[in-house]
Amino acid sequence: MSLGASPRVRGRPLIERRFRFRRPSSEASAAGFLLLPSVLFLVAMTIIPMFYSLWMSTRYYTLTRPDLAHFVGLRNFADLFRDDLFWRALEVTLVFTASVLVLEFVLGFLIAVLLDRRMRGMGLVRTLYIIPVFVSPVAMGLTWRYMFQPGYGVINSLLAGIGLPRVNWLASTDWAMPAVVIVDVWQWTPFVALILLAGMQSVSTEIAEAADLDGLGRWQYLRLMVLPLIRPVIVVVGLIRLIDALKSFDLIYIITRGGPGTATYTLPLHSYITGFTSGFMGSSAAIAWVMVIIINVLTVLFLRVLAREQA
Amino acid sequence: MATTAPHRDPRVTGAARAGRWSVNAFTLALLGLWLFPVYWIFLTSFKTPREINAPTPTFLFDPTLENYRDLFTRFAFGRALTNSFVIVGATTFLVMVLALLAAYALGRLPVPGEKHLALWILSLRFLPPVAVIIPFYLTWQRLHLLDTHAGLILIYVAFNLPFAIWMLRGFLVEVPRELDEAATLDGLSHLQIIRRIILPVIAPGAAVTAIFTFTFAWNEYLMALILTSVDATTVPLTVSKFIQAYSILWGDVGAAAAIQLLPILVVVFLLQKQIMRGITLGAVK
Numbered sequence: 042m043s044l045g046a047s048p049r050v051r052g053r054p055l056i057e058r059r060f061r062f063r064r065p066s067s068e069a070s071a072a073g074f075l076l077l078p079s080v081l082f083l084v085a086m087t088i089i090p091m092f093y094s095l096w097m098s099t100r101y102y103t104l105t106r107p108d109l110a111h112f113v114g115l116r117n118f119a120d121l122f123r124d125d126l127f128w129r130a131l132e133v134t135l136v137f138t139a140s141v142l143v144l145e146f147v148l149g150f151l152i153a154v155l156l157d158r159r160m161r162g163m164g165l166v167r168t169l170y171i172i173p174v175f176v177s178p179v180a181m182g183l184t185w186r187y188m189f190q191p192g193y194g195v196i197n198s199l200l201a202g203i204g205l206p207r208v209n210w211l212a213s214t215d216w217a218m219p220a221v222v223i224v225d226v227w228q229w230t231p232f233v234a235l236i237l238l239a240g241m242q243s244v245s246t247e248i249a250e251a252a253d254l255d256g257l258g259r260w261q262y263l264r265l266m267v268l269p270l271i272r273p274v275i276v277v278v279g280l281i282r283l284i285d286a287l288k289s290f291d292l293i294y295i296i297t298r299g300g301p302g303t304a305t306y307t308l309p310l311h312s313y314i315t316g317f318t319s320g321f322m323g324s325s326a327a328i329a330w331v332m333v334i335i336i337n338v339l340t341v342l343f344l345r346v347l348a349r350e351q352a
Numbered sequence: 353m354a355t356t357a358p359h360r361d362p363r364v365t366g367a368a369r370a371g372r373w374s375v376n377a378f379t380l381a382l383l384g385l386w387l388f389p390v391y392w393i394f395l396t397s398f399k400t401p402r403e404i405n406a407p408t409p410t411f412l413f414d415p416t417l418e419n420y421r422d423l424f425t426r427f428a429f430g431r432a433l434t435n436s437f438v439i440v441g442a443t444t445f446l447v448m449v450l451a452l453l454a455a456y457a458l459g460r461l462p463v464p465g466e467k468h469l470a471l472w473i474l475s476l477r478f479l480p481p482v483a484v485i486i487p488f489y490l491t492w493q494r495l496h497l498l499d500t501h502a503g504l505i506l507i508y509v510a511f512n513l514p515f516a517i518w519m520l521r522g523f524l525v526e527v528p529r530e531l532d533e534a535a536t537l538d539g540l541s542h543l544q545i546i547r548r549i550i551l552p553v554i555a556p557g558a559a560v561t562a563i564f565t566f567t568f569a570w571n572e573y574l575m576a577l578i579l580t581s582v583d584a585t586t587v588p589l590t591v592s593k594f595i596q597a598y599s600i601l602w603g604d605v606g607a608a609a610a611i612q613l614l615p616i617l618v619v620v621f622l623l624q625k626q627i628m629r630g631i632t633l634g635a636v637k
Binding site: 072284 | 387469488506
């Protein structure tokens with residue numbers, strides 16, 4: 042926009058007058074002064090390490106012999122794509138992410154519906170549902186590991202009590218993945234539920250009353266009126282969970298270390314173990330960068346699919 | 353809190369009432385199921401090894417404090433607690449100061465490309481930590497920051513700052529502008545406005561932001577695993593060491609988990625309303 046094109050009042054541009062009134066120089070420099078510490082710090086602590094890691098991904102670099110480090114171009118990436126373990130880790134990551142996303146949304150929606158009602162002590166009930174979001178993944182991962190124990194675990198006792206067979210959860214390649222999915226669903230469903238609940242409560246009472254007058258049942262009301270109205274909230278919470286599930290490390294590492302075999306071996310574990318257990322820093326950085334790219338691609342796809350459905 | 357449940361008719365029939373009661377009962381049963389693991393680990397922390405490894409779970413027993421004693425004598429849990437409090441306390445303080453200044457600038461002052469800058473800051477929250485562990489490890493090694501408090505504090509501030517700025521900005525834009533415009537006319541500087549006008553008004557929101565920062569840093573595991581070994585080990589790292597070659601010390605796990613959970617449970621109860629708003633703020637706005 043050029044100043045000459047703006048409407049003039051008595052020969053002076055309006056825009057200039059407005060800016061003069063707001064004292065541009067002092068306010069803008071104050072903003073810069075207040076923002077600069079955070080922005081500089083974040084650039085130094087996130088952007089620069091990201092580029093460092095990109096550079097590292099083009100090098101042969103081992104933890105034990107850093108003196109032998111040298112440039113290898115894209116060899117780390119080429120090796121990665123030829124490695125079955127990488128594709129297996131990618132598959133495990135996607136299965137884990139898709140499972141927790143679907144389960145957390147369905148259960149979260151159910152809990153949100155239950156919490157979006159009148160009941161004595163509902164405030165307290167909602168508060169109690171928050172607790173899993175705040176607990177330590179290490180402490181609770183170990184707690185679940187204890188509960189999953191085949192011999193003395195409380196979950197198997199429960200299964201046996203209702204006549205179901207006992208399962209050797211964490212030592213079985215079939216059941217280890219469901220086990221870590223259960224723990225992630227336990228921790229994060231309340232988060233999804235409370236956000237959906239907030240979305241439901243922003244739906245006005247007039248809409249609810251109109252639905253009531255039209256004789257819609259509870260489920261029809263939820264499906265036809267509430268679900269479309271809270272779609273933006275669903276997109277946001279889905280996106281948060283998608284990204285956090287793709288990068289999740291603590292719970293799985295504590296519960297199974299990726300095992301048994303490769304049953305729960307996700308990409309973040311692959312990157313960590315390649316770098317810090319096997320000592321191949323260059324390959325580890327390459328895995329991390331592939332992960333960053335996958336997260337970005339899936340985020341764009343996720344937003345595009347939901348945006349199209351909305352139209 | 354208001355509810356939007358549509359079917360609230362004065363002519364509720366007996367069947368409808370029974371239906372509502374069963375839904376209430378289901379809500380509570382599900383809640384009980386959800387909180388069982390937390391209850392179970394508290395219970396376990398007071399059990400003897402024999403009760404912990406009993407083939408059938410025991411609910412009634414003579415509580416013992418042996419696990420807690422073991423924790424502090426055998427695993428130097430006291431030091432881990434001190435480390436965690438120092439690191440997490442410093443992190444929370446620094447994050448709040450930096451975030452308050454940045455959020456005020458973003459929410460109140462003319463910043464060129466403000467939207468883009470705010471979105472860029474938020475996008476950093478989604479950065480996978482695994483992507484930066486190698487740079488941090490190698491740089492911290494060179495700077496002699498491995499296994500130091502400062503080494504972890506720097507990283508925790510960076511990881512928590514984006515979300516804290518975003519949250520505080522959300523609380524700040526709800527404060528009526530007349531308040532600080534009047535203060536500007538009174539000749540207060542921006543720093544004075546932040547401290548005397550803004551901070552008192554958004555105190556509940558600031559408290560939630562601080563709690564979120566505290567909790568995430570308090571629970572953080574991956575960075576502590578890579579960057580600390582002896583002097584600066586935090587609570588989660590110490591707890592993970594109860595996984596031993598052939599067994600896991602469940603009693604110690606229970607006691608440590610209980611100690612780690614307690615401050616968080618207390619805070620959640622004291623500030624339940626604000627926390628509910630804090631959780632939903634990022635997503636619903």
